[in-house]
């Protein structure tokens with residue numbers, strides 16, 4: 329049976345709750361990256377494993393290590409009903425806990441941080457826009473197997489990349505966005521995202 333709380337969703341910005349519950353913080357140091365291909369998307373994994381940084385969901389919680397990042401085009405999450413050009417997912421795992429930080433990508437200026445990542449180096453923290461708020465909800469993976477609980481953090485501000493950079497990120501896997509699912513009785517909370525670029 330499928331896990332009932334599926335992703336992605338259409339985020340209705342008028343219903344996002346301001347919450348004191350979530351204190352996400354991430355640390356994404358400079359790392360080296362290696363391509364990883366799957367039937368669903370092209371991604372990159374940190375080399376050696378575990379060197380890409382981590383995410384903490386709350387104060388004092390155990391960190392979840394970056395296991396990969398990959399990109400969808402167009403975006404998977406909608407924002408007030410609008411689908412973006414792309415969406416980059418930073419996947420974090422600790423045992424059976426999974427959390428994904430989603431960055432919405434818009435076509436615009438060349439992004440130097442993306443260039444570095446495409447050269448198999450660089451820090452994911454350089455991708456994050458300043459003054460970030462992340463919208464968090466409980467969902468699933470958007471590629472098989474879907475039946476797994478995932479804590480999502482979707483950054484509210486879109487990051488600009490060029491069309492060529494987006495195409496380089498998705499590789500052979502354009503049009504790989506899953507359809508959106510009803511939020512149901514789930515809630516979307518807003519939380520300030522702390523970013524530490526250090527190790």
Ligand SMILES: [Zn+2]
Nearest residue numbers: 398400417470
């Ligand atoms: Zn994804």
